[in-house]
């Protein structure tokens with residue numbers, strides 16, 4: 001029997017929002033496993049810096065714009081002749097009591113966290129279905145399975161629930177045509193996104209005491225799962241939602 005293959009040698013991998021936080025660690029881990037990485041990021045400064053560090057490419061991309069996502073995917077395909085993996089990582093969170101959430105804020109969260117993931121999946125599928133292979137990894141959240149406390153964030157939670165179910169829907173549609181679509185749902189991870197919460201004692205105490213492992217996760221602990229899902233070692237996995245939360249959702 002052959003051994004599992006965890007290598008990403010010669011893979012072309014795109015990471016949206018790869019300029020910082022979890023996305024940057026995923027990009028670093030993909031590179032360390034042999035991939036060429038494209039950082040598809042809104043912020044030109046951090047995006048270019050990350051691409052330089054990883055000897056990859058930076059393509060300015062706003063995931064809320066389907067034409068921006070399409071142009072990015074087409075550029076990668078034109079340069080490399082293939083796309084092996086797309087990681088839909090870009091995301092934002094807003095913590096507003098639901099009764100006060102404006103139309104604009106609701107749309108902003110949905111447009112990045114859910115529309116952006118769909119645009120990425122749809123556009124890369126145009127390439128992957130033709131080539132007959134590819135993996136898509138969507139970054140969901142445990143917030144798509146439970147509602148977080150004590151902070152209010154119903155738009156985020158709803159969008160992430162959508163990401164988990166979108167993953168399953170696309171996995172079923174595309175499995176027979178060579179594309180695997182999986183989701184990673186992190187718990188609380190130490191990144192710029194969680195900085196505000198960690199500085200708020202009530203939030204921090206609730207987050208840590210609700211996590212059986214009693215600590216935040218590291219971005220590298222999410223990145224490790226992304227490498228596995230992009231690699232041939234996970235060849236029988238599609239439509240999965242891999243939870244990386246220190247046990248939060250087990251209580």
Ligand code: NDP
Nearest residue numbers: 017021022042043062063089090091141186188189191193
């Ligand atoms: P960060 O805020 O640190 O990073 C988010 C990244 O997304 C940034 O690089 C940001 O770019 C980018 N981004 C935002 N809007 C857009 C856009 N319109 N187009 C392209 N890129 C954009 O967050 P994390 O690293 O913590 O989060 C990464 C993912 O992990 C998100 O989907 C998040 O929801 C998810 N997640 C995070 C958890 C956590 O505890 N940190 C827990 C569960 C899930 P810019 O610099 O331009 O703003």
